[in-house]
């Protein structure tokens with residue numbers, strides 16, 4: 001373990017890295033070598049930077065460390081989905097998931113160790129708030145998962161759909177994206193959010209914008225507020241107005257995630273209502289049959305396949321692009337909304353009572 005007194009280099013973008021290294025390294029090409037070693041090669045320590053002299057490596061060792069994340073547990077699902085647990089320096093635990101699909105890999109990564117939003121269908125939210133992850137811990141998940149799965153950085157898709165609300169930790173998410181977009185096109189990166197207005201306004205000003213996914217989950221305010229407390233302070237009209245202003249490059253659309261809960265939001269009239277709610281937006285809908293979990297109570301049940309298909313068909317008939325997210329990795333609790341540090345609460349909190357949908 002690195003001494004607490006040394007500076008962690010992981011998560012520093014180029015300029016910040018050069019500044020931190022200045023007392024030891026002054027030539028820009030050396031800084032670049034270290035930058036590449038940290039991120040493109042994801043070296044475990046300075047000893048692995050054999051392109052540097054022994055003396056320089058020793059001097060780096062004295063002042064700095066590389067806060068790599070270590071996979072502390074791993075669960076492989078039958079479908080190839082792999083969920084890993086990281087134990088962070090302060091004991092907090094987070095999860096990330098590798099989802100392989102026809103030769104491509106999507107990494108689902110966390111932005112916070114927990115979540116304060118308390119959506120009633122989400123296990124992460126059930127366990128309550130945690131702390132923000134640093135940029136190094138966000139980038140570190142990608143590096144560690146890639147190393148663990150033996151994958152190159154190129155060709156990855158990234159989704160910020162793990163634990164936490166990325167827009168509540170936007171500064172660190174942005175720093176992490178600045179780093180990651182050197183290797184992964186922003187078009188291959190999606191940030192998923194409940195849609196917090198200040199965060200959306202900030203993202204709208206970014207130069208390299210990732211794809212945006214909005215966790216919508218209900219077609220109207222009454223039901224969205226029932227399952228997503230955030231909707232009580234940011235009602236749909238405000239959210240949709242902000243999304244209409246959100247700049248989209250040619251051909252891009254905003255993804256709306258809509259979990260289907262049996263008997264709650266899956267009626268044909270709900271599909272029609274959803275179409276009206278999204279009218280005027282460049283939208284596509286991703287339907288997610290809700291993943292049940294014991295802590296959520298027994299009313300979070302997905303509709304049967306016929307009802308899911310009918311809902312999708314109704315959206316399509318009205319001209320909306322709608323896909324159904326196949327459930328992945330649910331045999332190891334790696335599916336959407338099931339990330340909660342391998343069933344343990346890292347802070348000893350017993351969790352609030354699940355509020356079932358009606």
Ligand code: SAH
Pocket residue numbers: 121122123160161162163164165166192193194213214215257259288289290291292336337338
């Ligand atoms: N806070 C952000 C990022 C987390 S993304 C957001 O809400 O978008 C996690 C995704 O999984 C979200 O779309 C979330 O709504 C969805 N999800 C949560 N619980 C789920 C469950 N039980 N079944 C299916 N999807 C769920």
